[in-house]
Amino acid sequence: MSIPNSITHILKAAPIHFGPFTVTTQVFHLTPHTYALVNLKPILPGHVLISPRRVVPRVTDLTPTETSDLFLTVRRVARMIERVYGASSLNIAIQDGADAGQSVPHVHAHVIPRKRGDLDSRGGMDAVYEMLDGEEGDLRDAFPRDGEVEEGAGGSSRRRRFPRVDNEERKPRSLEEMEGEAWRLAREMEKELDD
C-alpha cells in the first residue's frame, strides 16, 4: 500500500510537536496552522485530537487566524470521524488550562465519536467525561518525549484525577497500530471537501 500524499506532506513538515512530545508519525492531517493526531489510548474508537502547530497552552494565546484554522479543522475532522466510525454524535471538548484538567500544556480539542448506548456497559452516556479526565485521558505519558524511547503508559508518575468508571485495563497501542490508523485517516481526510 503506497504512502498517502498527505502523509508525505506531513513527514516533510516533521518534527511536529505536542507539548514536549514529538508526534509526527501519529499525525493524519496538517493545515497551515493546525494538525490532527490519533491517540495512544483512545476513550472510544476514533477519539482524536486537534492542535495548533504552534505550541501554546491556552486558547486565548492563539491568533485569530490560528483560531479559525483550528476550528475549521475540528469541523472537517469531525465530519470525517463521524462518517468513518459510523457515529451519530460527537463530544468536542477543550480543557483550557491546568485548573480545567489540561494535562499537556498545548491547546488540544478532543473529538470523540458517539453512538447510542455506546457507554451503557461503562457507566452510561456521560461516562465519557469521567474517562476524559481519568487515566485514559491523561496524555502526559502517552507519547515519548523528545529523545526518549517509548516506555508504554503504565509509569508510576501517572496521576489519577478522577475515579475510573470501570476496571478494564486499556493497554497503550503500539506505534505501528497508531501509524496504521494515521495512514487510514489521512486517506479518509483526502476524500473530504475543503469547505
Next chain:
Amino acid sequence: MSIPNSITHILKAAPIHFGPFTVTTQVFHLTPHTYALVNLKPILPGHVLISPRRVVPRVTDLTPTETSDLFLTVRRVARMIERVYGASSLNIAIQDGADAGQSVPHVHAHVIPRKRGDLDSRGGMDAVYEMLDGEEGDLRDAFPRDGEVEEGAGGSSRRRRFPRVDNEERKPRSLEEMEGEAWRLAREMEKELDD
C-alpha cells in the same frame, strides 16, 4: 444606569432564538453570525453559552464563515469571562448531537470559568463534567418557549441523565437577575479588543 450600546443593538436584532426558545434578554454579545448568552442555572458563576444565530443542531451544519465567527467569539468571550470572574482556566465543551448528551438541538459551546479547588467540595476538579450532564446542565427547561410564561426549572419533564454529585438544590435565576448579568457582561465585552 443607562442601557449599554451593545444591548440596544441586541434588542434591535430581536427575537434571538436558542432552539425553540426566545432568549433575547439573556444575550450579552452579538456578532454577524453568533451570540453569547447567560445561563438560567450556571454550573459555576460565569458559565455562559455561545451559539450560532442560525438554528442548526450540528457543528457540521455550520458554514465555514459561521464556524470561524462562532469560535472567534468563543475565544473573545472566554477571555472576558476569565478576566471578569478571576478564573485561571476554562472548560470549553460542545455536546454535538443527542447521543453526546445535547439537550437543545441548537449548536452551543459551554464556556465555564475554573479556579484551583473550585469544585473540591462538590466532587473534585472534574465534577464539572458530571454537572454539565446532570440536572444543572439540562437546558431544555431553562428558558421559556416562545409564547409561554416561564414556569421555573423544576418541571417533571426534566430528565436526569447522570447522578448528581451533590444534593444542593440550585434554584433557577430570575429573568431580572439574568438580564442584570447580561448588561454587566455586555459592558465588559465592549472593553475587549476585536482581535
